[in-house]
Amino acid sequence: MSDNNAIALIERIEAVAARYPNAKSAIIPALHLAQEQYGWLPPEAFEAVAEALDTTPAFAQSVASFYDMFHLQPAGKHLIEVCTNVACALNGAGGVLEEFEQQLGIHNGDSTADGQYTLRSVECLGGCGTAPTVAVNNRYREFFERSQVKPLLAELKATTTGWTEGEGQV
Numbered sequence: 001m002s003d004n005n006a007i008a009l010i011e012r013i014e015a016v017a018a019r020y021p022n023a024k025s026a027i028i029p030a031l032h033l034a035q036e037q038y039g040w041l042p043p044e045a046f047e048a049v050a051e052a053l054d055t056t057p058a059f060a061q062s063v064a065s066f067y068d069m070f071h072l073q074p075a076g077k078h079l080i081e082v083c084t085n086v087a088c089a090l091n092g093a094g095g096v097l098e099e100f101e102q103q104l105g106i107h108n109g110d111s112t113a114d115g116q117y118t119l120r121s122v123e124c125l126g127g128c129g130t131a132p133t134v135a136v137n138n139r140y141r142e143f144f145e146r147s148q149v150k151p152l153l154a155e156l157k158a159t160t161t162g163w164t165e166g167e168g169q170v
């Protein structure tokens with residue numbers, strides 16, 4: 001990212017932070033904005049967030065590391081998150097995750113070599129009543145069955161946008 005992009009990011013974060021009585025309180029939206037810009041959260045993202053919120057990169061990183069929604073490693077264009085917590089596990093999430101691994105040829109937590117897909121198991125997505133729940137580019141697919149994996153991947157292959165391009169972000 002060029003210096004101009006970093007400056008633009010800092011300005012966007014400062015504009016959001018101005019809505020809060022204390023700038024540090026805007027840490028979550030700030031991290032979302034940085035992730036939207038970089039596609040993940042590299043060290044320079046934490047530096048930009050820290051500068052905008054008058055805090056330290058270490059503070060920004062400590063907050064980001066607590067939440068599943070922030071990516072400390074580069075993520076693929078399409079982010080697939082399979083909930084494997086109790087309700088989803090009891091309704092077949094293990095098989096769904098396994099099918100994604102087989103179809104994508106990667107393991108849980110990895111990204112495909114072409115940078116198209118990142119697959120992660122996550123803790124409860126809050127969709128327990130419609131388990132198993134899968135979040136695809138931050139949008140929920142409910143009552144998701146193993147047989148739906150292949151059609152979903154075909155659908156994603158045909159789309160032009162991904163999670164870093166305005167799907168479900170800030």
Ligand code: FES
Binds near residue numbers: 085129
């Ligand atoms: S256990 Fe999967 S959404 Fe709650």
